[in-house]
Amino acid sequence: MFNPTDIIDxxxxxxxxxxxxxxVRPSRFNTWWRGLSGFTRRPGDALLFxxxxxxxxxxxxATTRYLERLEGSSWAGCLRWGRLVPASLRGRGxxxxxxxxxxxxxxxxxxxxxxxxRQSEVNFFYHPEMDFYSGILLYDLGDQDGFVRHARFxxxxxxxxxxxxxxxxxxxxxxxxxxxxxxxxxASFEVQPYFSLLQCRGSERGNGxxxxxxxxxxxxGRYLELSEGPRRVLRDLGLEYVEVRNCGxxxxxxxxxxxxxxxxxxxxxxxxxxxxxxAAAAPVVTFCPICLANLLKAGLxxxxxASLVGRYLAPEEK
Amino acid sequence: MAxxxxxxxxxxxAYGVDTALDCFNCGTCAAICPLNFEHFxxxxxxxxxxxxxxxxxxxxxxxxxxxxCGLCTRTCPRQANPGELILGxxxxxxxxxxxx
Numbered sequence: 085m086f087n088p089t090d091i092i093d094x095x096x097x098x099x100x101x102x103x104x105x106x107x108v109r110p111s112r113f114n115t116w117w118r119g120l121s122g123f124t125r126r127p128g129d130a131l132l133f134x135x136x137x138x139x140x141x142x143x144x145x146a147t148t149r150y151l152e153r154l155e156g157s158s159w160a161g162c163l164r165w166g167r168l169v170p171a172s173l174r175g176r177g178x179x180x181x182x183x184x185x186x187x188x189x190x191x192x193x194x195x196x197x198x199x200x201x202r203q204s205e206v207n208f209f210y211h212p213e214m215d216f217y218s219g220i221l222l223y224d225l226g227d228q229d230g231f232v233r234h235a236r237f238x239x240x241x242x243x244x245x246x247x248x249x250x251x252x253x254x255x256x257x258x259x260x261x262x263x264x265x266x267x268x269x270x271a272s273f274e275v276q277p278y279f280s281l282l283q284c285r286g287s288e289r290g291n292g293x294x295x296x297x298x299x300x301x302x303x304x305g306r307y308l309e310l311s312e313g314p315r316r317v318l319r320d321l322g323l324e325y326v327e328v329r330n331c332g333x334x335x336x337x338x339x340x341x342x343x344x345x346x347x348x349x350x351x352x353x354x355x356x357x358x359x360x361x362x363a364a365a366a367p368v369v370t371f372c373p374i375c376l377a378n379l380l381k382a383g384l385x386x387x388x389x390a391s392l393v394g395r396y397l398a399p400e401e402k
Numbered sequence: 403m404a405x406x407x408x409x410x411x412x413x414x415x416a417y418g419v420d421t422a423l424d425c426f427n428c429g430t431c432a433a434i435c436p437l438n439f440e441h442f443x444x445x446x447x448x449x450x451x452x453x454x455x456x457x458x459x460x461x462x463x464x465x466x467x468x469x470x471c472g473l474c475t476r477t478c479p480r481q482a483n484p485g486e487l488i489l490g491x492x493x494x495x496x497x498x499x500x501x502x
Contacts, residue, residue: 085463088463088465088466088492092496224489225492226492226493302472302473303472307472336436339469341469345467346466349437
């Protein structure tokens with residue numbers, strides 16, 4: 085296990101300097117929307133707010149690969165000097181280490197969500213300059229001051245642009261905007277996860293397809309109690325799903341939150357959850373980028389809810 | 403020998419830890435915690451209750467093992483919110499480290 089303060093100080097410095105935990109310039113980091121057909125900036129009723137979580141996965145994967153090698157070695161202590169390196173250099177170095185295939189894959193999920201929302205005739209817009217990392221990792225790690233400072237900046241920017249309604253795509257950002265921002269910044273937004281807006285009734289295109297097994301993320305299952313939303317989408321599509329014993333509000337953690345301070349602990353927790361899911365003998369579907377990346381690491385056949393639904397409801401234009 | 407600070411629980415209120423004294427140490431949180439690690443988080447809550455500030459600081463690193471998955475909070479029969487308590491202790495410890 086790394087010294088948590090070394091990790092927190094490094095992440096906090098990155099968020100202060102670049103508004104994301106990796107020290108990567110936003111123009112390099114948030115590129116999924118480029119070249120997307122039918123892309124709309126304004127007008128629109130609700131802002132699609134990705135919280136940069138799907139975009140972050142290739143960077144998390146690259147970081148974790150190196151942390152895994154460092155953990156427990158005599159070099160682990162060197163992390164504390166990382167914050168002395170300028171954020172721009174840290175970010176550039178990390179960008180080089182990320183895989184292009186990973187970036188394409190996770191950006192593709194956001195593009196699918198965009199297509200699904202359009203297909204469901206949701207009145208939304210996207211503006212990359214209004215899309216920020218929520219700061220949730222700082223909150224989870226206990227850096228309250230760093231989180232509140234960043235959250236206030238994000239909330240103020242959204243308020244300045246007159247944003248009232250927000251559509252989110254992952255549980256961590258949804259929790260931050262729905263529960264933490266009102267408490268710590270005083271700013272309230274009407275927050276809805278994208279799957280609660282999808283209209284699939286009557287399509288029943290999934291009839292006769294093999295069942296999938298669901299992995300609920302902790303934040304949707306317990307903190308926000310939104311596990312029913314994705315199930316409703318699958319039912320409306322006529323897709324069968326299997327429940328494992330630990331599901332919904334009693335879902336098991338995938339180990340993702342331990343990734344930054346102890347990749348070894350992450351592997352231990354992930355192994356246990358992977359075994360539970362494997363026993364169901366069906367492809368796994370989840371709706372959180374952190375869970376998705378983790379379960380992929382365990383070698384499970386797993387895909388994001390958006391990718392699955394997108395195949396039936398809004399196939400990619402060739 | 404560990405010194406106890408009877409005002410510790412009150413001091414922690416500034417960090418959002420205000421339910422520690424509601425806990426009656428049944429151990430449900432430790433039983434359901436996916437870490438299976440040395441009676442975590444019950445042990446930490448007990449330290450707060452008895453004012454064992456030094457014990458918390460000595461074992462501070464263990465606080466960051468918590469996955470913040472919320473299973474303990476969901477199943478706590480006293481609604482003592484063990485998950486948020488651990489989060490509050492992280493805030494407290496981080497503030498102490500930064501001050502030092």
